[in-house]
Amino acid sequence: MKPARIVAAITGAAAVVAAGAAALGWIVARTLTAPVSGRDFDLRVHDVEHDGERTWIVLDRTSDTAATGIYNLGFEHGGWAQLGPEIRDHGPDRIARAVTGASDGLEPKPGDRVSWSGIYYATPADAGLDAREITIQTPGGACPAWRIDGSSTWAIHIHGLGGTRAGTLRGVQVATELGYTSLAVSYRNDGDGPIIGSGRATLGWTEADDVEAAIHYALRCGADRVILFGWSMGGTIALQLVLRPHLKPFLAGLVLDSPVLDWRRAIRANCKHAGLPGFAEKLAMPWLESAPLARLLGLPSEIPIDAMSYRTSAKRLTTPTLIIHGAGDLSVPIDAAADLRDMRPDRVELYQFNSGHTVSWNREPAAWRTTMSHWLQRTT
DSSP states (O other), X not given: OOHHHHHHHHHHHHHHHHHHHHHHHHHHHHHXXXXXXXXXXXXXXXXXXXETTEEEEEEEOOTTTTSSSOEEEEETTSOEEXXXXXXXXXXXXXXXXXXXXXXXXXXXXXXXXXXXXXXXXXXXXXXXXXXXXXXXXXXXXXXXXXXXXXXXXXXXXXXXXXXXXXXXXXXXXXXXHTTOEEEEEOOTTSSXXXXXXXXXXXXXXXXXXXXXXXXXXXXXXXXXXXXXXEETHHHHHHHHHHTOTTXXXXXXXXXXXXXXXXXXXXXXXXXXXXXXXXXXXXXXXXXXXXXXXXXXXXXXXXXXXXXXXXXXXXXXXXXXXXXXXXXXXXXXXXXXXXXHHHHOTTTEXXXXXXXXXXXXXXXOHHHHHHHHHHHXXXXX
């Protein structure tokens, strides 16, 4: 082959590789910021067994369905069932879980499509909480929230990416037992809050402004101090807010469960978990950090990924912080939390559970509640 043809062949191959790399980065970034689409009903009920007054639901055996702890099973046709820790072995491919509670009128049957979740309580009433629905005016629009009244210490509970405020009710219970007033908030593009633009998430960057509005609401209503409870991306949001100088005097503590403290690490971990090559995270970054590419993706502007990293904020963190994290978390590995603890042992305490992402409560509810309650009583 002549040199000119060799150069042309290499150039063409490079263009194909570059186009493929750009496409992979676009897919990763687009998936990460995708608008809320509801639950995936990716499990099927194989059988329903009755043992006296107890009902057992037979499911495919997966790492989730075989996990120790208590969980929630949502049904595609509506309704939910709470599952206790009891497990019956049905061979290598199936497993049965005991039903400990269910929504009114639910009658599980073989063939039902269901969705597994760590969000155990669907509503405040399910969690034994006396809540009222309010609306908080935010820069993104009117955001619904649940308010549970208590003392002049307020707890603001922030859910994660793809989650709902129902997921925070596990922490609201502890705050309520301590006498705090709680707000379980929503924010733009989370399925409860207003839809802005294409409905895509900005990984906590703009969502933080909506949660700041909830803090101002609490202060207007008489709060003398505020504690932020952040779950997953809610931890990203909480960490941003506690560094805002005008809010610092009012924020007495951070309680973070499985927080995303470094989006680069989290994206890398999720790519690996999905079977993508290790460099996929780097390919996604330009689509998030470059304004022109971000707009092509459907975002309002670029996302300053590093500005939300614990590396940027560690030195400025003055608020007492509790982090609860699962050692087996494949979505948000515990190493970033451990790094922040090591960088700021004077401000950060880290408690490790043998669990996955945001399911430490589900795995060991009593230990989780005790850890959080004791820390709050001792620290804030």
